[in-house]
Amino acid sequence: MNLDATFSALADPTRRAILARLARGETTVQDLAEPFSMSLPAISKHLKVLERAGLISRSREAQWRPCRIEPRALKDVDDWLDHYRRFYDESFDRLDSYLKTLQGKEPTKAPVTKGSRKESGHGRRK
């Protein structure tokens, strides 16, 4: 697990846009460069950062060397987030509950008070 490199690679909007494009299917550097109006060397530099972070791979078999998403590094980020999900799952549950009370509907569960945070359900999404 190399979270430093992964988070650092994800901190750039062009690199996140490249990942979003690759989520639709593997493609070439040329096709990736097109919507960004960037030079091929500039895109290649971004791809190298993503590749070093383990977020993408480039096939060495085909001559057009397609790029594809590698799931392992994204899974590592997801696993890291597991330690923190209880914070936002709870706070958004509380907000949801409060909004339902405002609308005059029965809340889905009793509002969680600040003191009971530690006792309430831990985190993985339902």
Added chain:
Amino acid sequence: MNLDATFSALADPTRRAILARLARGETTVQDLAEPFSMSLPAISKHLKVLERAGLISRSREAQWRPCRIEPRALKDVDDWLDHYRRFYDESFDRLDSYLKTLQGKEPTKAPVTKGSRKESGHGRRK
């Protein structure tokens, strides 16, 4: 949503360790600095990066100005990951299925072939 700042803040192991400490409860800069054998100014600098990224907040009420985790920015990372979960949920489902086959047990579902990726279930964790 400011994913550039969030991912950039998370790309540092000390800052992730600070968040891990704050996940156990709010605390002072002095207490945060202790396990890192870092100077207070060095820790304060990391805290400012985390604060600007919306990952923590510092109370202005109490004189000891406790730091606490802010869930919103972490929730944004989680929402961003939603677009990619299908990649690793599927690939780990396939691995799980394959390992069960190796162990001579009935796989929980039929192995997913590469071609059927697009048709299989999308993303949010169960």
